[in-house]
Amino acid sequence: MKITLPFQPCKTPNDVIYRPLIAVEVEHDKKKLVFNFLVDSGADFSLLSRDCAQKLGMDFSQGRTRPVNGILGHKVDFVEKRVKLAVPGFDKPFESVVFISNEFSHQDSILGRDNFFVLYRVGFDQKARELVLDDRR
Numbered sequence: 001m002k003i004t005l006p007f008q009p010c011k012t013p014n015d016v017i018y019r020p021l022i023a024v025e026v027e028h029d030k031k032k033l034v035f036n037f038l039v040d041s042g043a044d045f046s047l048l049s050r051d052c053a054q055k056l057g058m059d060f061s062q063g064r065t066r067p068v069n070g071i072l073g074h075k076v077d078f079v080e081k082r083v084k085l086a087v088p089g090f091d092k093p094f095e096s097v098v099f100i101s102n103e104f105s106h107q108d109s110i111l112g113r114d115n116f117f118v119l120y121r122v123g124f125d126q127k128a129r130e131l132v133l134d135d136r137r
Helices: 050-055
Strands: 002-006 008-011 016-019 021-028 031-039 065-069 075-086 094-100 109-111 120-125 130-135
Touching: 021 109, 031 050
Parallel strands: 031 109
Antiparallel strands: 002 130, 008 016, 021 031, 021 075, 065 075, 075 094, 120 130
């Protein structure tokens, strides 16, 4: 099954940019909430923002820790957690590892290559401002 989703407009101080954001349902300990995720082909892993983790009632003070280097080389320690994710337009939710850090409080979480891009063929049409997802399962 294949779906096409429009990029979402995001205001910057000087302009509006369009980003491949999708609303994803996240389930942890039987609690389900929907959050915006940036589909990011440059991200190795999926990251759940601190704010989203707190809303889900997750304890991310404990768990397996992994240091991650950001694009500017700044090292941040992330805690690994398992969640269930459901992408709109597709029937099957999937188990996923996400990483959480006190230092990562951005408004949008990130779907990275390690798990999401294995399950979905991902295409970006920058000119049309569209994200194309094709379920591989």
